Amino acid sequence: MKQDTFNLMLRFLHVSDSYNEPPRSSASYDPQYKYRKVLEHLTARWQQGYDLFKVLSIDETIVGFKGRHCLVNYIRIKKHHQWGPKEYNLADSKTGYVLNTVYHTSALQVSDKGQPFDVCNKLLENHSGKHHHLVVDNYYTSRVLCEEMLKRQIYVTGTVRKGRPGLPDGINAKLTTKGEMNVMRNGQIMALSWVDRKQVRMLSTHASAKTCEKTLWNGQVKTLPTVVVEYNGGMGGVDVADQMADAYAAERRTMKCWKKIFFHLLDRTMTNAYIMYKLNPNITKPMGHYNFIVEVIEGLLGGYQESRQHVGRPSLGDMQSRFTARHFCETIPDKKRKVCAVCSKSRVSGYKGTRITTWCKSCGVGLCRKECFQAFHT
Template identity: 30%
Template sequence: MSSDNLFDELAEMFSDTEEFSASSASSSEDDEEPAPAQGSSHAEAEEWTATGSLQTFPFSGVGHFSIGPAESPIDFFNLIFSSTFMSMLVSSVNTHGLRLMLESTGPHSRSLKWNNTNEDEMRIFLALLFHMGHISVSRLNYYWSTDKLFNLPFKLFMSRDRFLLILRNLTFSDSNSYSDTDPNRYCKPIIDFFNSLMKTLVNPPKNLTIDESVVLWRGRLRIRQFIKGKRHKYGVKLYVLTDTNGITQKMHMYCGSDDALLKGKGHADKVVMMLMEDYLNTGRSLYTDNFYNSVTLAEKLLQQRTYLTGTLRANRARNPGITKSKIARGTLLTRYNARGVCVTNYRDKRNVLMISTEHHSDFVQSSNSHGQVKLKPKVIVEYNKYMNGVDLKDQMLSYYQSYKKSTRWYKKIVIHVMQVMLLNCFKMFNEQKKRSGDNSRSMSFFDFRLNVVKMLLKKFDTPTDRLTETEVSNRPSTSSSQRVHTIAYLPKNDKNKTKRKDCAHCLKKRKVRKATLFYCPLCIKKPGLCIPCFGEFHRY
């Protein structure tokens, strides 16, 4: 047996032990010929070499915001939740509400009570919806509970039935562009609006990240996906492009076989090219995980003057032979091809495969969260540094979820997109403070949300502010304002009979004359009120 063969057998026997030295493993693997990947030609296998060079592109973009004079949290909110967005939202909600009202058959259906909303009311609705993320209760009705254990302000600004009615009609529908069977018919317009708006407002920095987010949904839905490694394993999958600060630049809702853009062969490549189409040819760096990465995708992005870095799966086509090699802990193997793609196999606690068109695999010092310094390949250090944008976004959104389990799936998508918009407002606000030289402490996401909610409701700080002049005149005087108004029977006349009154609220709000035996003795005009209208009239 030759010395070379003996060394190879010893290397394989001790490949998983600490005693096998880094120098001997490297020299052994550097001399061997890389094995061709399955399905690749012998010519493709021979193009990988132990040394090589990477292409370099100057970054021609400039990371900045086009936001005008925005300074306060509410300014950034109005920048993204603009009048255009609000008018689209109001139009979609009113259209959906009218359609449900016409389709309703039951005489007591809540949909029959629908009245068109407006921008002011929708801003109150959004403020209450976001505030629900700060206060978690088990049932939606508890936000309006009069029990002293649930002393919440929601009933001061909008009645429970009105809120639920708007929530039921919360869509971004576009019946002219999508059929009734298209899953995109309720969500695509708001996603398209968001993508177009962010493209206008933000010119992102050099480093970008692509990953998937999952909006939880366990019900029956043909576009529902299963992703094993996610916190929510079942749900609607969104492909998301963010920068390293967590500002979402673009998103796409994946509809499976109904997705004309992404279905079919080369799905992962299509996702990357679709999300990056506005940011190619500028020298940007893209970081993705092993779901997307391949040698073919790396070369395709190089042709568009864009770097790619990320983890790699061992079974990808055109991989060099080192991706399946067994090496000792603390050692690595590197291969380059002629087009500037670098593939690294590094062994720490387990094998880590990396692909990059920007970073080499030289060892550099890196410290962990405990301050311990360790030598790691530069490609892994850079990947860990920048591959966190989408995860950071999902983490911050998870703190203040505004939707409940019973919400329909497309409403959860619409609310999720609006939550992402609010998070972008917060990220842009803090980033703008930093760029303007403001050294004050950055605002937390919780404080930012509370500030926005307070400013949206500031115009309606008290229930009286939302009443008409006629309704104000019916409110109790100052001396009785501290007392709780209770319903009472109308007094009887001399003949011991009760003369009925028309319900003032039904006549005012619903244009219906409805006789009632009840009234409010503490209100100034002592209006007649039926039982269902009593609480709504007094904003209880």
């Protein structure tokens, strides 16, 4: 497809009815109106036909966009982009499959328990009673989250910030000796403070206070709390999904924020499809990520191919007719000139690109009167 044709199609791409969009001055204005239907449709499809593993993770992602829009956020040194709409993703920690996505808006907080709790509550609204293990970072972890998720039979493990409401004073206290650990428990909720290179505070309703030996990448054997091992093993689900989606992302420069989000959702859908393809037990040797994307695109095209115009000089005519038909050396009309078709190719000594006044009218090419005319037709 020509680039101009693609840009023209992209110009008229719409996924919502702009005539029914509430104005900005209206109380019912929705900053996600232009892509909300696509988001709801895709997230519903993501949750069909995929069986989650036990460990889940929630983390945020920035969709790269530096234009002016109320959804644009800034996160310092965060992953692939720093500016753009911020989305919260629920992903399978084992495979990186993204199951649900919500975007950061002012209307995301609906309770007095804080926006981090409301984000987790919205992403996990269809997963109660399945005994999943949720791993989150210190932005989301709180005592309220652990208590409420435990009522829904969802276990939580995560780092927690100092001074969070409900955190015991013994956990907030500063520890200085490397390897020093302080553990406190209230029912099924365990709070831990441990010093490695710096002090780490954690809450968990799943792990215990035991320690285990872990072999690091450099071969060193280190004693770690089991809650730290579970956190490190389960926190990277969204990061894996982002790496796979950004590897072959369909990013295009645009002034429309919703188009950036739309193509990002398509990339996320393609990544989820590839993960499901690799999990198919009937496929013994799965293809690579890039080859999978090419196969999907070719399948959607269905063999369609746009005709191409040949670039360059036109052909010299029928190659057979110049040897069999009758030809005459004539003067080019209107005092025009042409380059000799034989001299220009052979680059004979002394040839300086001179344009001549004689040609073969039947062949439509310039030819010198003697040797070149004869050589061209024999």
